[in-house]
Amino acid sequence: MKVSRQIQDLMPYTPGKPIEETQREYGLDKVYKLASNENPLGPSPVVQKAIIQAIPQLHRYPDAAFFDLRKKYSQYFHLKPNQITFGNGSNELIDLLVRIFCEPGEGVLTSANAFIAYRVCTQAARAVLYEVPMTQDLRFDLGQMSQSLKDLSAQGKFIKLVFIANPNNPTGTYVTSKEMADFVETCKSFPDTMIVIDEAYLEFVRAKDYPDALSLLAKSEQVIVMRTLSKVFGIAGLRVGSLFANAAIVDLVDRVRNPFNVNSLAQVAALAALDDSDFLKQIQELNWQGLDGFYEALANMDVQFWPSQANFVLMDTFRENQVVYEQLLRRGVIVRPAVINGKKTFLRLSVGLPEENAAAIQALKDILPKVPRIR
Ligand SMILES: *Cc1c(COP(=O)(O)O)cnc(C)c1O
Numbered sequence: 001m002k003v004s005r006q007i008q009d010l011m012p013y014t015p016g017k018p019i020e021e022t023q024r025e026y027g028l029d030k031v032y033k034l035a036s037n038e039n040p041l042g043p044s045p046v047v048q049k050a051i052i053q054a055i056p057q058l059h060r061y062p063d064a065a066f067f068d069l070r071k072k073y074s075q076y077f078h079l080k081p082n083q084i085t086f087g088n089g090s091n092e093l094i095d096l097l098v099r100i101f102c103e104p105g106e107g108v109l110t111s112a113n114a115f116i117a118y119r120v121c122t123q124a125a126r127a128v129l130y131e132v133p134m135t136q137d138l139r140f141d142l143g144q145m146s147q148s149l150k151d152l153s154a155q156g157k158f159i160k161l162v163f164i165a166n167p168n169n170p171t172g173t174y175v176t177s178k179e180m181a182d183f184v185e186t187c188k189s190f191p192d193t194m195i196v197i198d199e200a201y202l203e204f205v206r207a208k209d210y211p212d213a214l215s216l217l218a219k220s221e222q223v224i225v226m227r228t229l230s231k232v233f234g235i236a237g238l239r240v241g242s243l244f245a246n247a248a249i250v251d252l253v254d255r256v257r258n259p260f261n262v263n264s265l266a267q268v269a270a271l272a273a274l275d276d277s278d279f280l281k282q283i284q285e286l287n288w289q290g291l292d293g294f295y296e297a298l299a300n301m302d303v304q305f306w307p308s309q310a311n312f313v314l315m316d317t318f319r320e321n322q323v324v325y326e327q328l329l330r331r332g333v334i335v336r337p338a339v340i341n342g343k344k345t346f347l348r349l350s351v352g353l354p355e356e357n358a359a360a361i362q363a364l365k366d367i368l369p370k371v372p373r374i375r
Contacts, residue, residue, distance in 0.1 A: 006123045013120070017334050028332045032356040035334045037169065037201075037312050039234030040352040041286065043269070044279035047235060050272035051265050062267060064259035069267055073242065076274055077214060082247040085254055086270070088261045090200060090228040090241030093253070094163070095121045097224065100252050101160040101194055102127035109148060110163040111140040113171055113340050115198065118163040130159070138306055138314070138340065139173040140164055146186040153190060162187070165198045166213070167205060170338045170348040172308025180211035184220050194249070196224045201310035203232040203280060204287055210309070214244065221246045231311060232283055233273040238266040287311045290351035297361040302368055312350040314338060319371045321345050324364075327371065331363040345375060 016035030023031050043051075063069075070081040077084075087093035094117050102108060104126035110118045112131045122129040132148050135141045142164075149159055164183075167174040175183075180197070187193050197213045217223040224245040230236035240262055243253060262270075273279075294313050298305045305315040317324050321337040321344050328335055338346040349360060 004126060006126050010120060010123055013116075016336055017329070019334070022329060022332070022334055026330055026332070030359075031332045031334065032352060032359050033334045034312075034350040034352045034356060034360055035336045035348075036236070037231055037310070037350045038236055039231065039283055039311075040356065041234060041279075041283055043234045044273065044276045046276045046279065047233070047269045047272045050268050054265055054268040058264065060264065062260045062262060062264040066262070066267065069270055072271055072274060077244065079214070079244055080247065083217075083244055083250055085243050085250045085257070086262045086267075087241040087243060087253075087257065088266075089230060089236075089239040090198065090226045090243075091117050091121075092239075092257070092261060093226055093241050093243045094118060094196075094198075095124070096253055096256050097161060097194070097196060098122055098125040098127055100256055107152060107157050107159040108161045108163065109145060109152070109159045109193075110165075111145065111168070113138065113168070114140070114163060115165045115169045115200075118165075127160075128157075130157075134171070134341070137173065138171045140166070140168060140175050140179075142175055142179045142183040146183055149186065149190060149193065159190070159193050162193060162195045163198060164196065165200070166211065167201050167309035169200065169310065170312070170336070170346075171314050171340070172306055172310045172312060174205065174207055174210055174309045176207075176209040177211040178209070180213075180216065184216050184223060187222055188220070191222065193222065194224055195220075195222050196226060198226045200226070200228045200231055202227060203284060204311050205309040206288065207309055217244060217246075221248075224249060229270050229273055232280065233270075233276075234279075234283070235266070235269050235273065238263070238269050240266045240270045242270075286353070287351050290354070290357050293354075293357055294349065294351070294361070297365075301364060302373070303364075312348050314340070314346060314348050316340070316343070316346050317368065317371075318345055318373045318375045319368070320374055321347055323371050324367060327367040328360075328363050331359075331367070333360045333363045335360070343375075
């Protein structure tokens with residue numbers, strides 16, 4: 001068996017530890033999973049009802065053309081139906097974009113500490129990932145990324161795609177409207193470079209100077225916007241992501257994707273979710289209260305944290321994250337260890353229900369003083 005270096009070097013995805021496994025391993029009744037940025041409320045009742053109603057039609061293939069979904073999304077977001085398509089989660093869309101735009105050896109540009117799927121999909125397509133260091137405050141450094149684009153291009157290294165997670169996972173930080181607009185402006189000199197703005201956490205954003213990606217899309221043919229129903233809408237298990245771009249790009253995605261990439265229940269759920277503004281408000285409020293509670297508690301602990309525009313918070317524990325992670329597991333709290341700038345002292349904590357957040361805070365308070373600092 002002979003496969004390319006890039007495929008051999010792929011790291012298997014580390015999922016958040018499942019609740020049942022943790023219960024079994026540690027002999028616990030109550031386990032709080034704050035590891036995968038999932039919606040702690042579950043799918044909304046409106047969405048659940050729509051799914052149940054669709055079950056008798058499951059002998060039919062899904063609508064490969066997304067007729068209803070496109071129509072509804074186009075009205076909702078003021079786009080043309082041919083500017084919208086969908087993926088099996090936005091993860092599939094990332095994969096498709098790399099396959100569409102990059103020949104093996106061509107470049108993808110993103111930031112260090114960016115969403116991990118950019119790296120995996122780039123490597124799987126035998127393209128080359130260039131990562132620009134983040135700013136001191138752990139944000140995408142779009143100024144430096146502009147410079148890298150110019151430098152790499154001068155060296156004959158063509159960047160076909162730029163991935164900007166806004167806000168980013170796992171840092172929770174965001175780029176401002178001005179920074180994004182300037183970056184899109186720079187890219188005008190590189191018309192074969194597409195700018196992918198991944199807005200998986202859009203609905204959780206509170207920052208006033210957060211960019212309006214759809215208005216950038218209206219002004220630039222290079223802009224591609226991705227959203228997901230996995231986070232705020234609580235249907236991560238169904239896998240639906242959406243992509244907004246100019247019609248020519250959407251056409252390419254539609255040709256490359258599997259025609260039935262989004263199953264019928266997922267399509268029905270996505271249709272119902274969009275109307276469910278009460279649920280949206282509820283999860284936003286829950287998230288913002290949870291985040292503010294985390295900030296207050298973490299400010300009194302021996303950690304550093306970064307204010308987040310998403311549904312999780314990143315902290316530097318200054319301790320070996322595997323040790324803290326393991327201690328938290330013993331207490332029934334599942335979080336996600338993170339490596340930032342090569343340092344294995346970080347944890348990412350998703351916002352859960354009030355009792356879950358309280359359990360996580362209490363566990364951290366108890367554990368941190370007992371684990372020695374390594375920095
Ligand atoms: C969770 C996440 C996604 C979306 O994943 P799905 O495949 O749609 O579930 C995309 N981008 C970022 C930055 C994320 O954190």
